[in-house]
Structures are given as C-alpha cells and as structure tokens.
Amino acid sequence: MTWRAPEINRTPEPCVGDERTMLAGWLDYHRQTLLLKCAGLTAEQLKTASVEPSGLTLLGLVRHMAEVEAWWFRENFLGERVDYAYFTEEDPDADFDVSTANAEADFATYHQQVELARTAVAGRSLDETFTEVGPKQRTFNLRWVYCHMIEEYARHNGHADLIRERIDGVTGE
Template sequence: MTTWTAPAIDRRHEPYRADERTMLEGWLNYHRDTLLLKCAGLTGEQLRTASASPSTLTLLGLVRHMTVVERSWFRQRFAGADLPELYDFDADPDAEFNTVDTADAEADFAAFRAEITAVDAATAGRDLDEVCTVKRRDGTANEISLRWIYLHMIEEYARHNGHADLIREAIDGVTGE
C-alpha cells in the first residue's frame, strides 16, 4: 500500500468578463482544478476506492480517464499528433477505469498534469474556428472546431466532477462545490 497523498489544490476560478477564448480556457481550467480538488488529501488507496458496487468508478479512474480524453481530443484528433495510447484499450475499452488496482496514483497525477501542459501548448494561438475531421463510431466523419472541443471538454469535466462529488462523499464524507 502506498502512503502517497494527493496534494492540495488551489482552484483557479473562471473569469467573469473576458473574450471567448479566455472564457473557454478559464472554465476548462476551473473544471480541471475541480477534479483535482475532489482528490486532494486522499491516499492512493482511497483514490482507488470504487464508488458503489457493481460500479468500478474511482477518483483515480476519473483522473486517468480525463488524461486520456484530453490527449485524445486536443492532441490526437485536433492537433493530429501520432501518440501512443496510455492503456491497452484493445484488451479492455475501459482500461483506464478497470486497471486502477495496481495503478500508481502519483504517476497518474503526474501524467494528468503533463497532459494538460502538452494540451495547452498544442492549442496555444490556434483559432477557435480551426477544424479537424473526427470519425464517429458509426463510420461517418464530421468536421469539428476547436471551439466545439473546448465546450465538449467543459461538459465532460462537469459530468465527471458530479461523479467525483459522490465518490468523495462516500470515501470520507467531504462535500463541496
């Protein structure tokens, strides 16, 4: 058992008045920080604690999932980077969630932070109207703008931060925004 504990986080707040790009980046950073805030102060073992049977959803699984999602949408799809997958999705399409039993929480948090840094660098100065082509599961393809990706990521974090609220409360009773 690891004695590593998730560090405290000073959550950045979204801007109240700004241009569109600053607002989108601000809200995305707010939600990124919110996920980290939900994990702050917990041990690696607590971060690997499943929410409620039969679900395998854990806080660490959410951090790992959002690392994958950031990488996939911003760097692989939008920026066209040829990057290896972080987990063996051929063996398990939900590997980021289902392999936390042996996961190194400290390494996973470092990967999350590194991915955000890489994403921010990949999108810096890029126009919100710039598009990439994304194939859907049904085989159709759509052109998707960077603006859409930012909005999708904000939605993705907001949804999973709701899950994180419930998981954290089940672990130690901590609640909050």
C-alpha cells in the same frame, strides 16, 4: 511516508472576458475541480469505488480525463499519433481499471496531458476545423472541443463529488 493527492488552490471561474478567455478559464476551472475532489486522499482511497453498484473511482476518472485530453486536443485536433498510457484495442476501458495502478504516476500523466493539450491549442483559432479520427469522420472546430471538454469534466466532477463524499464525507466546492 504515504503518498497523498496534492492539495490544490483552484482559480475561480472567469466571470468576464472574451470567448477564448472564458472557454480556457472554465476548462481550467473544471480540471482543477477534479483535482480538488482528489486532494489529500491516499492512493488506496483514490482507488476506492464507493458508490455501488458503480465501479467508478476518483483515480479512474483522473486516468480517463488524461486520455480524453490527449484524444481531443492532440490525436484529433493536431493529428498526432498518441501512445495512450491506458487504452488498448483489447481493453479500451483500461483507464478505469485501477487495480494495479500507481496513483502518483497517474497524476503525473494527467498533468503532462493537460500541459500537452494547452500547448496543442496555444495561438490556434477557435474556428480552426479538423476531421475526427475514426469511422464517423465528423468535422469539428476547436471551439466545439472546448465546449465538449467543459461538459465532460462537469459530468465527471459530479461523479467525483459523490465518490468523494462516500469516501470521507467531504462535499462541496
């Protein structure tokens, strides 16, 4: 039997709530939107770069966002040392190279990273600050991370929309 990306019931975006409820709700909405763009596709379809000349694929976006979740919520905010599934110093864009990828395993990695990100911020103040890993050493607060993650997902979900439409004509949502 051919593996397909699971169907997903997306939770509607929040319309009313305090700041934390709104930020977490919108982030989850965009996480689910990326998965919705992949739902029902085979591993080969998920690996298809369909918007020439771009090499972006839906699976590449899922892999990329798994690493972005780990980077911001765990490596930066918590200060954990993260062993990335794809990124290496020699190939920092390996998340986008899906030529030998296992889609089912990559989806499991994505879900794991989202859960670890949720755990990382549970009960933490949006005002809590941290210093970014790397040469820039900028200071951010958790609120900024939520806003950035919503922005990053929204941008990549636009890419995913175009890729999916070219694969099988599915649009919207």
